[in-house]
Every structure is written in structure tokens, then in C-alpha cells.
Amino acid sequence: MFDFLRTSYDLNELLLKGDGENYGINVMLDKRTGRLTGWLSYAWGRARRRFENPLYRKSYPASHERIHELNVVGTYRFNQRWSVGATGVFASGTPFTAPKHFMLINGTLVSEFGEFNANRLKPYFRIDLSANYNFSCKNGRESGINFSVYNATCRANHLFYRLKFHKGKFGYRPVQFLLRILPSINYYYKF
Amino acid sequence: MWFLKYFLIPLNFLLFACQGDDLIDVSPQLVVEGWIDNGGFPVVIVTTTVPIRKEYTDVSSLEDCLVRWAKVTVSDEDTTVVLTGKVEEKYFPSYIYTTGQLRGEAGKCYRLTVEYGDFFAEAETTVPHVARVDSFKVEPTNDETLCQLTACLTDDSFSSNYYAFFVMENASDIPSSFRLSPQGIFLDNAEDSVLRIPVYMPTSLFKTPENYSRYFSVGDSVIVKFVNMDSVSYNFWKSFEDIRMLSRNPLFPALDNMESNIRGGLGYWCGYGASYYPVKF
Numbered sequence: 051m052f053d054f055l056r057t058s059y060d061l062n063e064l065l066l067k068g069d070g071e072n073y074g075i076n077v078m079l080d081k082r083t084g085r086l087t088g089w090l091s092y093a094w095g096r097a098r099r100r101f102e103n104p105l106y107r108k109s110y111p112a113s114h115e116r117i118h119e120l121n122v123v124g125t126y127r128f129n130q131r132w133s134v135g136a137t138g139v140f141a142s143g144t145p146f147t148a149p150k151h152f153m154l155i156n157g158t159l160v161s162e163f164g165e166f167n168a169n170r171l172k173p174y175f176r177i178d179l180s181a182n183y184n185f186s187c188k189n190g191r192e193s194g195i196n197f198s199v200y201n202a203t204c205r206a207n208h209l210f211y212r213l214k215f216h217k218g219k220f221g222y223r224p225v226q227f228l229l230r231i232l233p234s235i236n237y238y239y240k241f
Numbered sequence: 242m243w244f245l246k247y248f249l250i251p252l253n254f255l256l257f258a259c260q261g262d263d264l265i266d267v268s269p270q271l272v273v274e275g276w277i278d279n280g281g282f283p284v285v286i287v288t289t290t291v292p293i294r295k296e297y298t299d300v301s302s303l304e305d306c307l308v309r310w311a312k313v314t315v316s317d318e319d320t321t322v323v324l325t326g327k328v329e330e331k332y333f334p335s336y337i338y339t340t341g342q343l344r345g346e347a348g349k350c351y352r353l354t355v356e357y358g359d360f361f362a363e364a365e366t367t368v369p370h371v372a373r374v375d376s377f378k379v380e381p382t383n384d385e386t387l388c389q390l391t392a393c394l395t396d397d398s399f400s401s402n403y404y405a406f407f408v409m410e411n412a413s414d415i416p417s418s419f420r421l422s423p424q425g426i427f428l429d430n431a432e433d434s435v436l437r438i439p440v441y442m443p444t445s446l447f448k449t450p451e452n453y454s455r456y457f458s459v460g461d462s463v464i465v466k467f468v469n470m471d472s473v474s475y476n477f478w479k480s481f482e483d484i485r486m487l488s489r490n491p492l493f494p495a496l497d498n499m500e501s502n503i504r505g506g507l508g509y510w511c512g513y514g515a516s517y518y519p520v521k522f
Contacts, residue, residue, distance in 0.1 A: 150293075154334065158446055160481065162499070216297060218447075219298055220297065220298060223297075
């Protein structure tokens with residue numbers, strides 16, 4: 051770290067500064083009665099950014115911008131003991147800056163980047179499933195056990211891309227979470 | 242059902258039909274790597290850009306980007322020399338253009354032209370005076386099999402103050418030419434005229450993270466090249482170092498592309514005031 055700081059590197063040079071605006075709409079449907087409860091929401095939004103850097107003269111999408119996002123959450127109660135739930139998230143991919151090509155310089159591969167945030171990751175899609183078993187419900191106190199699976203469809207949602215080297219090979223590869231699916235068991239006590 | 246028919250299905254198409262992990266497909270460009278040392282012959286490597294590939298591709302396929310049939314000329318104020326192409330295994334790709342008829346001289350300007358098919362690239366550079374290192378210091382690290390190399394030098398007020406360290410391994414199993422030492426590019430704007438600069442082992446396409454260390458192993462034998470350069474060359478190597486350090490870092494990704502003094506292509510044409518130092522650890 052001291053080597054990094056001691057040379058002519060300046061962290062401020064690595065940050066893009068500027069301003070921007072966010073705008074959008076959100077609609078939501080909520081069902082609170084009956085065996086099946088839950089809600090559904092859809093959001094359309096834009097997040098645009100402008101920078102002081104003269105190399106970035108246009109308005110660009112922010113790196114976290116998801117133009118469309120649909121969330122579906124539902125719970126079905128079979129009886130006093132058992133209930134199941136599901137959450138679905140469908141969203142546009144976020145912007146990223148992809149290289150136009152690589153070049154061989156000084157014995158290594160170097161990226162030549164295209165326009166800032168001109169590319170988008172593939173759409174995000176995730177479904178989580180859960181089942182709850184209630185042990186008891188006395189005096190407003192409730193306890194039970196929860197079984198859940200995060201990303202039940204095992205879909206590989208990409209986080210970003212990077213130039214990877216592996217066993218004498220190279221490729222511009224997407225990076226995702228190591229664990230695509232995450233099962234869990236929880237005990238809960240409400241008081 | 243109306244909800245499914247009129248809202249969810251169209252929305253699903255909207256979400257999934259419009260966008261993918263889109264990558265730009267652009268036409269190739271000429272990449273020129275060229276340098277001329279004070280007292281040395283010009284060396285030029287000509288390649289084309291490497292297309293983006295999502296699938297893993299063998300590193301040896303990068304040889305396909307090599308340009309073997311370019312017309313490369315270097316000229317000073319008096320003479321123009323057409324460089325000859327030849328196989329040189331220590332470089333990767335293993336083909337260079339060079340000549341024995343023209344040597345770099347301090348203070349002179351050299352013009353490079355590269356013609357290949359529809360490509361035409363040109364650049365100019367000047368060769369500065371040689372800068373020298375006073376001494377090297379080899380120090381132990383926490384790992385007793387590794388050593389830290391530090392260069393000590395006195396800033397010469399006559400030189401341009403733009404410096405870089407390159408390191409070449411004496412390795413027979415992999416291509417090994419002079420590569421920029423990590424953080425080995427520096428601008429001396431300090432008031433203190435005595436500088437202590439760490440020199441690290443460069444990375445390579447042929448080294449995996451498991452068999453790479455920035456420190457030198459006991460028994461290693463390397464040659465350190467210390468160069469003095471002009472501001473244009475410094476700006477190229479500074480941007481190269483920034484890209485090399487940051488382009489694979491998701492927290493601080495590189496924002497700018499590499500600078501280049503090649504008109505009609507990418508890369509560099511640099512003049513160096515170079516001195517060489519063999520170091521055995």
C-alpha cells in the first residue's frame with residue numbers, strides 16, 4: 051500500500067466526479083387477505099450521470115441503473131403450521147464498460163475500452179423459495195423453523211466481466227458469485 | 242388471466258428480448274511496439290488488435306495477431322533505413338523488425354513508419370541522454386527464499402526526470418524480453434535528489450498467479466534496464482501501468498485508455514537513454 055501511495059498515483063485521479071439525475075415510476079399491487087398474500091411491483095427508472103472529465107462529455111447511465119425491475123413476493127398459508135413463500139426478481143442488466151479489443155503490449159494483454167457504460171449485462175433473474183413451520187403461537191409470541199433456497203433456479207447472474215487467465219488460456223469472462231444457489235435453515239422466535 | 246396476458250408476458254419480452262451481455266465488435270487496428278536506445282539498434286514489433294473472446298483461448302493463439310509482412314522504416318535527419326523482419330524467440334510474439342545500419346544517438350529525433358495493407362502508422366521520438374543507477378541493494382523479505390531489490394540513484398539535473406525500470410529474466414523456458422517493472426515508471430519531481438526505488442519482477446502471460454511473485458527468488462538472475470525518456474514516452478508507460486494495475490480491478494476500474502504517440506495505430510515508439518545492470522540473487 052505504501053508503494054502504491056509513494057509513487058505518483060493519486061486516488062482522486064481514479065474517481066469520476068460529476069452530477070446527474072434519477073427519475074422513474076413505480077406501481078405496486080398488494081394483496082393482504084386470504085390464504086395467498088403478497089405484492090407485485092414494477093419500477094421503470096433511469097439514472098443518468100455527467101462528469102467533469104473532458105473525456106466524458108455525454109450523459110451516461112449510472113453503473114447501478116436498472117431500467118426495468120419487477121418484484122413478485124407471495125406467501126401461501128396451508129394451515130396454522132405450514133406456509134410457503136416465493137420471491138421473484140426480474141430486472142434489466144446493469145451497464146458496464148467493455149473493451150473494444152485487446153492488444154499485446156510489453157508481453158502482456160491490455161484492454162482498449164469502448165464508450166463508458168455503453169454495454170449491459172444480461173437481465174437479472176432470481177427466484178427464492180421458502181417454507182415455514184410454526185411450532186406455536188401463544189400470547190403473541192411465535193416460533194418456528196424456516197427452510198429457504200436463494201436463487202432456486204441456479205441462474206448465473208453476472209456481476210461484471212474481466213479478462214481472465216486460466217491454465218495458459220485467456221478469455222473475457224463474466225464473474226458471478228461462487229455459490230449460485232444458497233440453501234439455509236433458520237429458527238425464528240418472534241416476541 | 243388478463244394480467245398475465247396484458248402485463249406479465251409483454252413485460253417479460255421487454256426484459257429479456259432487448260438486452261444481453263452485449264460486446265462491441267470493431268474492426269482491427271495496427272499495434273506498434275518500437276524503441277531505440279542510445280547506442281542501440283531500433284526494434285519494432287507489429288501486431289494487430291486481439292478480438293474480444295468470451296470463451297477461453299490458448300495464449301499461443303496470440304501469435305496469429307503478428308504482422309510479418311509490414312514495411313517498417315526508421316529515419317533520422319540524414320538516413321532512412323528499411324528494417325528487416327526476423328524470428329527472435331525471446332520476444333512474444335517471436336518476430337521483430339530491426340536493422341544493424343542505424344544506432345540511436347542522444348539528442349536526435351527518429352521517425353518510424355509502418356505500412357501494412359490498408360494500415361499506415363507513423364510516429365516520432367527523441368533519444369535522451371543515458372541515466373545511470375548508483376547502486377542496487379538486495380534485502381531479505383519475510384520469506385527467506387525471496388529478495389527485495391532496491392535501486393539507488395542520484396537525480397541528474399541534466400536529464401529529463403522521466404524514468405523507468407525494465408527487467409528481463411534469464412529464463413530459457415518462456416519468452417523473456419525487457420518488461421516494465423510493476424510501479425517501475427516514475428517522475429522525479431522530489432526535492433531530494435537521492436532516490437531509492439524498489440524494482441519488482443514483471444508479470445507475464447506465461448506465469449500463473451501461483452508461480453508469480455513480485456520479489457526475486459534466491460538464485461534468480463536478471464538484467465535490469467534503467468531508462469531515461471521524454472515526456473511523451475513517459476505518458477505512454479504511465480498509462481500502460483495504470484491500465485495494467487487497474488483494468489482487472491472491479492473497485493477502481495481503469496477509466497482511460499492508454500495514450501499512444503502512434504498516428505494511425507496504437508502502441509508506442511520510444512527513444513531511451515538506457516543503461517543495463519545484471520543482478521544475481
